[in-house]
Amino acid sequence: MMSLHLDESMAHSRPIVTGRELSLGYNHHAVFEGVSFDIHRGEILGIVGPNGSGKTTLLRTILGLLKPLRGQVERDAGLAISYVPQRDRIDTILPVTALEVVLMGRAARAGALQRVHDADRDAGLRALALLGAEPLGPQPFRNLSGGQQQRVLLARALAADHTDVLVLDEPTAGMDAASEAGMLEFLRDLNRTRGVTMLIVTHMLPIVLNLATSIMLLGARTVLHGTVDDVLREERLSELYGVPVHLGIVAGQRTLVVGRRHAIDV
Amino acid sequence: MFEPVFMRLALIASVATGASLGIIGVYLAFRRVVFLGLVLANAATVGAAVAAVFDWSPEITSIGAAVAVALGLGLVQRPRRVSSESVMGWAYAAASSAPVLILAAVAAPDADTLHMLFGNLLAVSTSHTVGLVIVAVVIGLAHVLFSRRFLLVTFDAEAAQVAGVNARLWSLGLNLLVGVAAAAAVHEIGALLTFALLTLPAMTALLLTASIRATFGVAVVLGSVLPCLGLATSFYLDLPAGPASVALLSISVLAAAALGSFSSSA
Numbered sequence: 001m002m003s004l005h006l007d008e009s010m011a012h013s014r015p016i017v018t019g020r021e022l023s024l025g026y027n028h029h030a031v032f033e034g035v036s037f038d039i040h041r042g043e044i045l046g047i048v049g050p051n052g053s054g055k056t057t058l059l060r061t062i063l064g065l066l067k068p069l070r071g072q073v074e075r076d077a078g079l080a081i082s083y084v085p086q087r088d089r090i091d092t093i094l095p096v097t098a099l100e101v102v103l104m105g106r107a108a109r110a111g112a113l114q115r116v117h118d119a120d121r122d123a124g125l126r127a128l129a130l131l132g133a134e135p136l137g138p139q140p141f142r143n144l145s146g147g148q149q150q151r152v153l154l155a156r157a158l159a160a161d162h163t164d165v166l167v168l169d170e171p172t173a174g175m176d177a178a179s180e181a182g183m184l185e186f187l188r189d190l191n192r193t194r195g196v197t198m199l200i201v202t203h204m205l206p207i208v209l210n211l212a213t214s215i216m217l218l219g220a221r222t223v224l225h226g227t228v229d230d231v232l233r234e235e236r237l238s239e240l241y242g243v244p245v246h247l248g249i250v251a252g253q254r255t256l257v258v259g260r261r262h263a264i265d266v
Numbered sequence: 267m268f269e270p271v272f273m274r275l276a277l278i279a280s281v282a283t284g285a286s287l288g289i290i291g292v293y294l295a296f297r298r299v300v301f302l303g304l305v306l307a308n309a310a311t312v313g314a315a316v317a318a319v320f321d322w323s324p325e326i327t328s329i330g331a332a333v334a335v336a337l338g339l340g341l342v343q344r345p346r347r348v349s350s351e352s353v354m355g356w357a358y359a360a361a362s363s364a365p366v367l368i369l370a371a372v373a374a375p376d377a378d379t380l381h382m383l384f385g386n387l388l389a390v391s392t393s394h395t396v397g398l399v400i401v402a403v404v405i406g407l408a409h410v411l412f413s414r415r416f417l418l419v420t421f422d423a424e425a426a427q428v429a430g431v432n433a434r435l436w437s438l439g440l441n442l443l444v445g446v447a448a449a450a451a452v453h454e455i456g457a458l459l460t461f462a463l464l465t466l467p468a469m470t471a472l473l474l475t476a477s478i479r480a481t482f483g484v485a486v487v488l489g490s491v492l493p494c495l496g497l498a499t500s501f502y503l504d505l506p507a508g509p510a511s512v513a514l515l516s517i518s519v520l521a522a523a524a525l526g527s528f529s530s531s532a
Contacts, residue, residue, distance in 0.1 A: 063428050083428040094296055094421055095476050104418055108429035112415045140476060160429070167428070 013040050016076045016164070016197065017062065023070035024054070024061050030069055031057050035223050037216065039199070041164075044191055046208030046228075047201045049218030050241055055201045056169070058218065062199065063167060080109075081165045082157035086173055087149045092142035098152045099124055099137035105156035127159040128152070131186065146174030150183070158190075165197045166190070172207055184211050205232070209254040228254070272388055273497070276507070279390045280493035282402040283451045284463055288489025289409050290447045291468035292482050293440055296420050301354040302339070302441070303448055303464030307457040308361035309335040310449035315365035325397070329449040335361070336445030340438045385456030387497070387507045394454055401450040405443055409482070416440050417478065455493075459508045463489050466515040473522035488518055 015038035025031040031054040039045055039062075047055050060066035062073060063083060075081070082105065102124040103116055110120075128134045131151045136144060141152060150171060157166055171187070172180040188211055190196050200208055208215065208228070215231040217224040219240045224231050237245035237256075246257040287303075294300045313331025317324040335357065390398075409416075415436050418426045423433040444464075451460045471484035496511025503510075 063424075065424055065427060081428055083425045085422065085425060089424075090422055091298070093298065093472075094417065095472070095478055095481055096421070097477075100478070101421070104421060104426075105429075107414050107418055108426050108431050113411060114414075116414075156425075 015039055016041050016079055017073065019062070019068075019071065019073045021071045022061065022068045022073065024057050024066075024068055026057070026066075028069065032218075032221060032223055033070075035071075037223075037225050039165075039197065041197055042191070042195050044187075044198045044200065044208075044211055044213045045216060046212030046214070047199060047216045047218065048203065048205055048208055051203055053218040053220075055203070055218055058216070058223075059167065059169060059199070059201050076164075079164050080160065080162050081167060082160060082163045084150075084153050084157045084166065084168045084171060086170045087146055087153060088173070089169075090149070090153070094141075096141050097137065098133070098139055098141050098144060098148075098155075099128070101141050101152050102127055102137075102155045102159045105159035106161075109160050123161070124155070124159050127155040130158060131155050132182075147176065147179045150175065154183075163196055165199065167199045167201075169201045170203070171200060172202070172204070180207075187211060205237070206256050209256060272390075273501070275390050275392060275395045276387045276497055277494055279395045279398050279454055280387060280497060280511070281490045282395070282398040283455055283460075284467070284489030284491070284493050285486050286398075286402040286405040286447045287451055287460065287463035288467045288485040288487075289405055289482060290444050291464040291466075291489070292471065292485045293416060293420065294444065294464060295468040295472060296417070297440075299350070299354070300465045300468075301351065301358065302336075302444060304457070304461045305339070305354055305357045305361060306332045306336055306445050306448040307452045307460040307464075308358060308365075309445075310452045311457060312361050312364045312368070313449070314453065315368040319368060319371070324453065325394075325450075328453065329446055332445035332449035333442055336441040337438060340434075340441045385452060385454050385459070385508070387455050387459070387493075390454045398450060398454060401447060405447055408443055412436075412439075413482075456508050459493070459511055462512040462515050463493070466512075466519055467492070470515075470518045470522040473519070473526050488515070492518060 017039040019035060019037045022035040023030045023033045024035060035058070047058060049055050057066065061068050063081065064073065064075075099121070103120055105127070106120045106123060107114075107116070125134060125137060128137055131154060133148065133151045133155060136148055136152060141149065144152065150173070154168070154171070157163060168187075172183050175183060184207065187198060187200075191198055200212065202208060209232070212228055214226065215224075215228050217231045217236075217240070224236075232247065234245055234247050241258070243258055244260055248255050248257070291300070291303065294303055310328040310332040313328030314324045316322070316331070317327035339353070339357065415431065418431060419433040419436045423437065427433040448460055448464065451463070455463075467485040467489040468481070470488055471481045475481045475484055492514045493511040496514050497507050499505060499510045499514070500507040
């Protein structure tokens with residue numbers, strides 16, 4: 001595990017989630033060893049790496065769904081974490097509407113015997129409206145497109161009265177370019193206006209290039225943690241992915257091109 | 267037809283059993299573990315066989331066996347190399363052969379023991395009918411009070427766990443209900459009808475309905491009514507009651523599938 005320097009303001013604030021000397025894996029088989037990290041309030045942390053690099057293992061450990069083989073993950077007491085899984089992990093056999101899915105976000109934080117009240121329904125509709133998905137409310141969840149289902153799952157996470165940390169696993173999977181841009185803009189606004197800390201796991205580097213404030217790059221049994229500019233270097237990415245990776249700026253946005261440079265005749 | 271006391275008891279027992287297994291069956295269908303019902307019904311039969319050998323209470327022993335298997339399947343982590351269906355298949359095979367082996371080791375079973383093992387709706391006693399009604403009331407109450415929690419952990423156990431719900435505990439609680447319902451039913455109506463009631467009303471309901479409430483409602487009505495029609499059929503046509511009920515339940519699935527195909531093509 002190597003920690004590169006973080007943004008100054010964050011490096012001096014108290015972390016809300018910390019991991020120290022973690023050994024992570026399944027069935028006594030370590031995928032990573034000696035992993036340490038600090039996650040600060042207001043941070044947008046992109047967890048990236050090639051397929052099979054252990055992103056899900058790290059995420060599940062941070063969420064408390066998987067016990068580290070060694071070491072400990074500590075979270076601030078009372079920290080409200082909401083998890084938005086990959087939509088294809090959700091079984092659509094349940095005949096529920098989109099609004100009913102969103103209301104599950106409130107039910108999870110309420111008592112086991114608590115019923116759904118009008119206030120819950122209003123909060124659910126507000127969460128859908130935030131994402132421009134209010135018309136989806138009465139529709140069967142299983143009939144929605146992949147992008148719409150992803151928005152409903154995000155609305156479920158936001159329907160709770162309070163969310164400190166939003167954890168998103170491949171949040172733009174199956175979305176077209178316009179929907180993807182809209183989702184990233186929404187997440188950026190959410191972070192800016194409500195100060196929600198975000199952990200975004202993706203195998204799509206371009207997703208986090210212009211969104212994340214820090215990056216964890218997972219390689220072959222190594223984890224690099226630092227700012228986007230420090231971690232995402234052309235030579236490092238080219239070596240990790242085994243293909244030439246080029247970084248540049250287009251229209252004020254970081255861009256990434258994979259493959260050999262060649263001229264295009266126009 | 268319902269003049270003889272045994273027919274009235276059979277009617278009450280089939281309504282109570284059909285209602286409770288109808289509710290439980292929907293949860294099993296949502297969790298895609300319908301085979302669990304068959305495993306637990308057979309585990310209850312093992313318990314009855316053990317009780318016959320040691321002269322213990324067959325009701326308590328079989329409920330204990332079903333609950334132990336239900337909890338065991340929920341608590342023991344399956345090896346990653348095999349699917350949960352394979353584990354269920356193993357449990358079913360083991361539980362099917364065990365009663366035969368256990369009884370082969372003792373003297374030939376008498377009629378009462380065979381009734382306990384394989385059930386006979388027309389021979390159900392008053393005290394057992396009362397027991398089935400109590401089980402149905404408990405399951406109905408548990409459903410009314412905790413359905414939101416059960417559905418929450420069924421839809422997305424990991425997000426519920428992250429939000430602070432003890433998903434494993436609630437899943438175990440649901441397994442416990444399945445065990446009690448299957449064990450209570452299998453003595454009176456046999457493993458075949460128990461499994462049919464755990465599977466077929468829920469399947470028909472899923473084919474006919476588009477909401478959770480309607481799915482549970484239709485499953486309960488079909489589970490309660492069709493075995494009564496099976497009793498009537500057996501009375502007038504001189505057929506065995508259990509298979510007649512299973513045949514009607516099977517026909518209801520085919521009718522619902524045909525109706526669904528007709529509606530979608532119209």
